[in-house]
Amino acid sequence: MAVIQGAADVAVTHKFVSGKADGADGTLVQPSKWNQNENLGAGADGQKIIRDSGQVDGAGWVDCETASFTNNTAAGATVGDVVAVSLAADKTVVLDDTVSSVRKFVVALQAPANGAPGAYGYMGPINGAKAQGAIAAGNYVRKSATSKAVEDTGIAVSSSAKPPVGTLGFATTAAAGGFVNVFWFPQTVTIAGTTVVQTVYGHSAGSTTASASFVDVTGATLSITPTSTASKILVLFSAGLSAAAVGGVNNQINAQLVSTFAGVVADGARSVSAPSGAGGVGGVGAAAWTYLESPGSVAAQTYKLQHLSTTSNNVTTSGVMMVLQELL
DSSP: OOOOTTOOOOOBOOSSOOOOOOOSOTTSOOHHHHHSOBOOOSSOTTOEEEEOTTSTTSEEEESSEEEEEEEOSSSOOOTTOEEEEOSSSTTEEEOOOOTTOOSOEEEESSOOOTTOEEEEEEEEEEEEEEBOSEEOTTEEEEEOSSTTOEEEEEEEOOSSOOOOTTEEEEESSOEESSEEEEEEOSSOOOSOOOOEEEEEEEEEEEEEEOOSSOEEEEEEEEEEOOSSTTOEEEEEEEEEEEEOOOTTSOOEEEEEEEETTTEEOTTOOEEEEOOOSTTOOOEEEEEEEEEEEOOOSSSOEEEEEEEEETTSSOEEEEEEEEEEEEEO
């Protein structure tokens, strides 16, 4: 096995070093043998040695970063407990069973009684954190409302998906309750970044209608399929609106943005009017809609423009520009 890059040899010597020369009898333990460095046994390349009073030799090998904390959860700990570092007492852990809490959490590697110190893992590969429900390998995990356990965020680690607020790390094994192996982050995620996962673009020449009830603008429909239930959809629509001049009436066009998830978008109506009078001037204007929604689904989401005439005379929606973006 090759030497680990950057590692130096560990020399463990006896506290007493003999200054005597070796004797002639090679069957006896010679001073030079006594003075030789000791070999570290067991463990695996890359693991660390920590103080472990439960081991025969008083030490053990672990994969994760560890520290000693006093259990102050009001009950004896069990291995795998997910608990929070106390904000009130030094080197102490307490309960925090708030979903997606942004506190610093650690995992019990021993089972100290309440009020007693024990070893807890706080960073790196931690084997056997308590799991609530099904957890998929490769998904981000967060604190569960279930006491001393983590749960699946429903978001897989990828080059485009940012970890949500409250993420503690990601699962390296799958679980259905019981325990799960987690690569534990140094710090709980407190601010989630936003990534544009995909953009869908469309345009339409529009259409004319004299309908007194809302009808779809021809070609002014666009769909996007989210990749995650945690995604938000940013909707950007713009169009030209015009109302034909009609003698004796105020002809008006109303246009609205409609979502398959939310229905008619709040504050979605835009209007342009033509003044009344024989031979009057038609009304012309422009409108834009900006909307952000969280459908909570990976089903296709569709957005469209509709328009009507308040007088059953011709009105036109034209030059429709449509942009949909999935944000995560």
